[in-house]
Amino acid sequence: MHIPLPRLTRLIGLLLACACIAPGARAGGMLDDETGELRIAVGLLRSQAEELALLREQAQRGVLPPRYVRAHATQLEKAVERARQQLADAPAPPSARPHAESAKAAARELLDELARLRHSGRPQGPFTGPPLRARLQQAEQALQPPA
């Protein structure tokens, strides 16, 4: 049986093109999760706070050399900056604003701590890690849409 290959290949291409167009047409109707972007930004910050805690803990144990800690802190700082920008750009309905403000404050604390770590290469002084992480976790949970 002769299979017209160019035609079949074009058909696959057409199907794929439809798949590319579909999200644009459907996104408006389906992305009705109004706190979604905010929740994602808070989730990123929560993960970054946990990563900072692990980085500090390994640095304190002497597993990581100071130069490495400085460089990791530099990269993490950039990631937190991006998450903070995402947080600032995310639409926040009135009910979610307190959580957004709490997350913004946590982001500032994270950046301060990362700046200290970037300069010294070793953890200095107490880190308000546990309460900060708990705050972000709480905000993230509060922003979950109802099941």
Added chain:
Amino acid sequence: MGQAAEVFLGILTAMGGFVEIGELVFTLTAGTRFGYQLLWVCVLGTVGIMAYCEMAGRVAAVRGRPVFSLVRERAGFAAGGVTLVASLVVSLLTCAAEIGGIALLWQLVSDGPYRFFVLLAFVAFAVIVWVLPFQWIERVYGLGGLMMIVFAVTLIKIGPDWGEVAQGLVPRAAPSSGSARDTLLYAYVAVALMSSIMLPYETYFYASGGIEDDWKPKDVTLNRVVVLVGFALGALLAMALIGLGADFFAPHRIDPQAPATAALAASDALGRAGLALALGGMFFAFGGAAIETCLSGAYNLAQFAGWPWGKHLPQRATPRFTLAWIVLLLLAALLVVTGIDPVQVVEYSIVASVVVLPLSYFPLLMVAKDRRIMGRHANGWLSNALGWFYLVLVTLAALAALPLFFLTHQGQG
């Protein structure tokens, strides 16, 4: 070199070159978000890439024809041209992500400026590809990538729950926590994970590599053994990364999105030696993939256009091919030097890859199963069955990829 040594080296190279930055990100993400529940996708994707790489290698060995020469011949100029452009975009994005990943690794080791390392990576890889013969590039980076085994050792030291591992091998359509959002995210991560394992450049590069290595019909068995054993071992490494996501990062509530984060698992369990091996393994894995993607783009372009190509020929005999890989490498470096997050580039490259897969696989399957072209080396019933199954699967995945990407906020939740 004896045949046995060649097979052994080929297997190790295939294993070491299996994981690159996209796979690292998505395997860890899969494990962190869904535990071992997506382990089966790893198996599914690995069998798929085995089936199509084996076909591509066999066609290269028997007919001396690389993938894009077949794409143009079988799909026609217009449809083939679309496939070519799409594959070039995917190669460029993947190469950019790998270069960004390498710059991040160098920054970690030296605490220097990221952008400088991006440009340094461009210069270093341009010199390496220019100077080193094909086999050296393949083996140095493939064997160096074996240092990634440190992640498997880390997982074993943590001690996974083998019962959960076994359950993860059973396919399931939805995650155990059943909200609609979780199901969409589960579907997106599954598609992305499969795409990261079945990256199209791997097939193009593998077939072109067979021709670079001057494979003949007698090498069909070597091709089969290398693909089956090497990729199976590589898949174990990918599965170990899923395990690390599940057993290390999820309990720490960390979504690992960067090489530095991944390295924390190895340093936590194995100290500084673990850290050094993790960074070294990632460097060789990303470096090998950066070189493979830029060469793969140049191979595709040259094969489609009918230009002389190959590292086995002197540069003066392949001017347009040489210019193509240099330009591709340069564009990739320029893309990440803008400051764009390499991990975000990974997301885009993986989604774009899955869309390209059916367009590349279809012509390859048509040739590999054609007895008039392949003679006694044409696909048997198993290769045909796997070929059609995966063609349908990747087409469905390609159709679903973009809607899922948007519906899950670019895979973030």
